[in-house]
Amino acid sequence: MKYKKHIFVCTNQRPEGARVCCGEQHGMALTAAFKKAVKDNGLLATVRAQRAGCFETCEQGPSVVVYPEGVFYGKVQLSDVDEIVQQHIMNNKVVERLKLDFSENKD
Amino acid sequence: MKYKKHIFVCTNQRPEGARVCCGEQHGMALTAAFKKAVKDNGLLATVRAQRAGCFETCEQGPSVVVYPEGVFYGKVQLSDVDEIVQQHIMNNKVVERLKLDFSENKD
Numbered sequence: 235m236k237y238k239k240h241i242f243v244c245t246n247q248r249p250e251g252a253r254v255c256c257g258e259q260h261g262m263a264l265t266a267a268f269k270k271a272v273k274d275n276g277l278l279a280t281v282r283a284q285r286a287g288c289f290e291t292c293e294q295g296p297s298v299v300v301y302p303e304g305v306f307y308g309k310v311q312l313s314d315v316d317e318i319v320q321q322h323i324m325n326n327k328v329v330e331r332l333k334l335d336f337s338e339n340k341d
Numbered sequence: 342m343k344y345k346k347h348i349f350v351c352t353n354q355r356p357e358g359a360r361v362c363c364g365e366q367h368g369m370a371l372t373a374a375f376k377k378a379v380k381d382n383g384l385l386a387t388v389r390a391q392r393a394g395c396f397e398t399c400e401q402g403p404s405v406v407v408y409p410e411g412v413f414y415g416k417v418q419l420s421d422v423d424e425i426v427q428q429h430i431m432n433n434k435v436v437e438r439l440k441l442d443f444s445e446n447k448d
Contacts, residue, residue, distance in 0.1 A: 236406075299347070
């Protein structure tokens with residue numbers, strides 16, 4: 235696998251007054267914060283953080299998904315980035331307080 | 342896991358004359374084609390296709406990655422979409438002729 239962890243951050247922006255969404259401005263700031271944390275922790279060779287479009291988790295955003303685990307995080311703030319990187323990305327421990335539950339879709 | 346298959350399509354556009362890249366126009370057309378194929382095959386509940394930023398596979402683009410497998414495809418054309426959806430997404434058989442190899446990063 236190219237990346238041990240691949241972090242996608244929603245940067246989708248819906249029109250003003252439409253369905254609630256993660257938002258481009260916050261998403262781009264989150265993406266930059268994840269990129270910086272990845273770099274600062276010396277993970278550039280094995281971890282990729284990047285922007286993405288809508289995950290269809292809009293109401294629970296701002297949203298982030300980490301693959302290959304497929305763990306979705308919701309209501310992610312800039313202050314959460316270091317915890318996600320240090321706990322999940324570096325130590326494989328999901329940040330339970332931010333994890334989104336999709337029980338209806340579980341196999 | 343929210344999605345059984347999550348397809349990300351690079352839609353990154355670098356400035357004219359800069360490093361070769363997947364390109365926004367082709368990426369958005371690919372994204373639309375994947376979305377249509379997902380819908381037409383009745384997969385909307387379990388498969389998500391969407392745009393994303395750069396995967397750092399620019400020289401081998403246009404690029405697509407399918408998670409949770411972490412299989413990257415390169416030089417993907419609109420004419421390849423149905424094959425990827427029907428062979429990989431629906432039948433779990435990687436489309437070897439388009440698969441990118443990152444042997445140096447293998448675990």
